[in-house]
Amino acid sequence: GNSVTQMEGPVTLSEEAFLTINCTYTATGYPSLFWYVQYPGEGLQLLLKATKADDKGSNKGFEATYRKETTSFHLEKGSVQVSDSAVYFCALSLFSGGYNKLIFGAGTRLAVHP
Amino acid sequence: DVKVTQSSRYLVKRTGEKVFLECVQDMDHENMFWYRQDPGLGLRLIYFSYDVKMKEKGDIPEGYSVSREKKERFSLILESASTNQTSMYLCASTPPWGGSYEQYFGPGTRLTVT
Numbered sequence: 001g002n003s004v005t006q007m008e009g010p011v012t013l014s015e016e017a018f019l020t021i022n023c024t025y026t027a028t029g030y031p032s033l034f035w036y037v038q039y040p041g042e043g044l045q046l047l048l049k050a051t052k053a054d055d056k057g058s059n060k061g062f063e064a065t066y067r068k069e070t071t072s073f074h075l076e077k078g079s080v081q082v083s084d085s086a087v088y089f090c091a092l093s094l095f096s097g098g099y100n101k102l103i104f105g106a107g108t109r110l111a112v113h114p
Numbered sequence: 115d116v117k118v119t120q121s122s123r124y125l126v127k128r129t130g131e132k133v134f135l136e137c138v139q140d141m142d143h144e145n146m147f148w149y150r151q152d153p154g155l156g157l158r159l160i161y162f163s164y165d166v167k168m169k170e171k172g173d174i175p176e177g178y179s180v181s182r183e184k185k186e187r188f189s190l191i192l193e194s195a196s197t198n199q200t201s202m203y204l205c206a207s208t209p210p211w212g213g214s215y216e217q218y219f220g221p222g223t224r225l226t227v228t
Contacts, residue, residue: 043204107154
């Protein structure tokens with residue numbers, strides 16, 4: 001079946017540290033891949049996406065590359081800030097039967113300290 | 115900007131009560147979704163709707179029903195609330211075409227059943 005696995009948190013970093021959150025997926029067909037972020041007390045918002053193999057999504061200093069050969073979509077940022085503290089969700093989207101369905105990973109909580 | 119609103123941010127109900135959670139989107143999206151979010155489990159799909167009066171079960175529909183009488187509004191109903199339905203509930207919407215389009219989320223309703 002289709003699934004997403006992401007590294008367990010919490011991830012605790014100091015400000016300006018390098019961030020990697022691992023995400024791997026299993027899917028039939030050709031999914032699009034997403035990273036969503038949830039700040040405290042809020043709903044999810046799209047951080048970045050990639051729709052085909054070797055695409056790189058980027059936003060707000062975050063990057064992720066769609067790697068079909070390793071079925072991965074790892075999230076990276078070169079220098080995190082306190083304001084990046086949030087829960088990050090990796091997800092895949094498959095279009096099937098006339099609608100698109102998102103499948104989420106369990107989420108990874110990031111805490112950044114000054 | 116796409117806006118998805120949910121009727122309440124916080125809700126406290128008693129066991130056995132009938133609970134209505136409402137979601138409204140203003141982008142004329144065909145597809146609407148209800149998820150519940152629990153720590154360590156990510157987001158799990160309860161129900162979705164791809165058109166007015168149409169609904170499909172998601173991964174965890176037991177104990178829930180939905181209603182979509184108008185395109186912009188999608189309601190989640192807990193017929194007889196139970197303590198194991200204490201959770202964060204998130205609504206989302208998306209246009210119907212293609213899996214590469216993101217889902218737009220509301221802010222969430224944190225429901226506590228006592």
